[in-house]
Amino acid sequence: xxxxxxxxxxxxxxxxxxxxxxxxxxxxxxxxxxxxxxxxxxxxxxxxxxxxxxxxxxxxxxxxxxxxxxxxxxxxxxxxxxxxxxxxxxxxxxxxxxxxxxxxxxxxxxxxxxxxxxxxxxxxxxxxxxx
Amino acid sequence: xxxxxxxxxxxxxxxxxxxxxxxxxxxxxxxxxxxxxxxxxxxxxxxxxxxxxxxxxxxxxxxxxxxxxxxxxxxxxxxxxxxxxxxxxxxxxxxxxxxxxxx
Numbered sequence: 001x002x003x004x005x006x007x008x009x010x011x012x013x014x015x016x017x018x019x020x021x022x023x024x025x026x027x028x029x030x031x032x033x034x035x036x037x038x039x040x041x042x043x044x045x046x047x048x049x050x051x052x053x054x055x056x057x058x059x060x061x062x063x064x065x066x067x068x069x070x071x072x073x074x075x076x077x078x079x080x081x082x083x084x085x086x087x088x089x090x091x092x093x094x095x096x097x098x099x100x101x102x103x104x105x106x107x108x109x110x111x112x113x114x115x116x117x118x119x120x121x122x123x124x125x126x127x128x129x130x131x
Numbered sequence: 132x133x134x135x136x137x138x139x140x141x142x143x144x145x146x147x148x149x150x151x152x153x154x155x156x157x158x159x160x161x162x163x164x165x166x167x168x169x170x171x172x173x174x175x176x177x178x179x180x181x182x183x184x185x186x187x188x189x190x191x192x193x194x195x196x197x198x199x200x201x202x203x204x205x206x207x208x209x210x211x212x213x214x215x216x217x218x219x220x221x222x223x224x225x226x227x228x229x230x231x232x233x234x
C-alpha cells in the first residue's frame with residue numbers, strides 16, 4: 001500500500017485528499033466523492049481529537065484493486081469511532097445538535113469500517129468496492 | 132469552493148461551486164452570517180456543488196434554523212450524491228428540496 005505520513009492538522013486535509021485522489025482518479029466521480037467525504041470525516045476527527053492539544057503524526061495508506069482500501073493510523077489516545085452511538089436522524093432542525101454525523105456518514109458511504117488498537121496505535125480501515 | 136450571491140430585494144440566492152467540506156465550510160458560514168440579516172427567502176443552488184461533508188451539513192442546518200425564524204429556505208439542483216447524503220442524514224425531512232433552480 002502507498003502511504004502518506006502527515007501532521008494531524010485540519011488544514012492538511014487538502015494534501016490528504018490529493019494523495020487519495022492520486023489513487024482513485026480513474027474511478028467514477030460519484031465513487032470519488034463518496035470516498036472523499038469519508039476521508040474528510042476521519043482525517044478531521046483524528047486532527048481534532050487524537051493528540052489532544054498539539055498535532056501529531058498520522059499515516060494514511062491507500063490501495064485500489066477490486067476495492068478501495070484506506071487505512072488511517074495514529075498513535076494518539078485510544079479511540080474507537082465506530083463504538084459511538086448513532087445520531088438521532090428524526091429530530092427537527094431546532095432539536096438537532098451540531099455534530100455526530102461524520103462517523104455515521106462514513107459508515108453509510110463505505111462497505112466496511114473496521115477499528116483495531118494495535119501496538120499503541122489506532123488503526124481504522126475503510127473499504128469500498130469499485131465493481 | 133466558489134460562492135456566488137445574488138440578492139433581489141429580500142430574496143437571496145447562494146450558488147456554491149466545488150466542495151463544501153471541513154476546509155471550505157467556515158467560509159460559507161461567514162458569508163451567511165453577514166448576508167442573512169433581513170433575508171426572507173434563501174435559496175441554495177447546488178448545480179456546481181460536488182459534495183458536502185458533515186461540516187457543510189452543519190452550516191446548512193444553521194442556515195435552516197435561522198431561516199425558520201425569519202422566512203424560508205429552499206435547496207435546488209441537488210445531484211444524486213448530495214440527495215443520497217441528505218437522505219441518509221435525515222436532512223431531506225428538515226429542508227425543502229426543490230426539483231429545479233426555481234423559487
